[in-house]
């Protein structure tokens with residue numbers, strides 16, 4: 549698959565939980581630094597990098613609403629959590645001398661930039677890592693949908709979804725040793741079989757714009773760079 553070696557611009561989506569290490573909550577600075585190093589090794593290849601980071605390590609809207617909080621307020625809290633994660637990742641990338649912009653769907657000018665599509669494209673052309681924060685800016689969505697939306701807007705060639713496992717399986721590989729990994733799987737199969745890649749709105753948005761989703765393990769050191777160079781195992785979700 550030669551497309552794997554010709555990527556010019558990519559979207560990296562990680563969950564908030566990827567930043568919490570072995571803790572049950574929040575940010576684990578050594579883990580943030582390790583992921584920043586993964587991003588750097590791809591940035592060093594000249595690849596233009598967009599990132600979306602979830603907020604589940606701090607707050608999820610559904611969790612708040614399950615406790616009786618009004619859903620939209622809880623979702624705004626979740627979006628704010630993603631801004632905190634984005635700032636932590638920006639700091640870690642800047643420690644590695646990578647120019648980085650945090651771009652929020654909800655303007656908060658003292659903290660980061662507002663989202664202006666042409667401006668974000670310009671940052672990418674200048675090889676600045678763009679971290680898109682505050683999700684889509686709308687309640688009832690997820691950061692998977694935000695990653696898909698921004699990846700389309702930024703004309704990324706694919707979404708790289710870094711997870712704890714090296715692809716998409718027919719059942720949970722941490723529970724079932726006989727779980728089978730797909731090399732490739734279609735968007736429709738993901739939707740029909742409820743394979744836990746991304747939520748349905750994100751999958752549908754990727755499908756309708758023919759945006760491939762590459763699911764790979766972020767726990768593997770050098771994994772992100774390896775996948776971009778065509779090494780390692782992953783699942784490609786496509787049309």
Ligand code: UDP
Pocket residue numbers: 562563564565601602603604605607608609610622623624625626627629630682683684685686687688689690691692693694
């Ligand atoms: N969220 C939202 N709209 C968006 C993106 C996120 O309301 O466009 C809220 C939602 O409450 C979600 C929380 O932000 O639960 C954190 O995002 P997500 O659950 O996607 O984080 P992840 O699971 O990737 O860590």
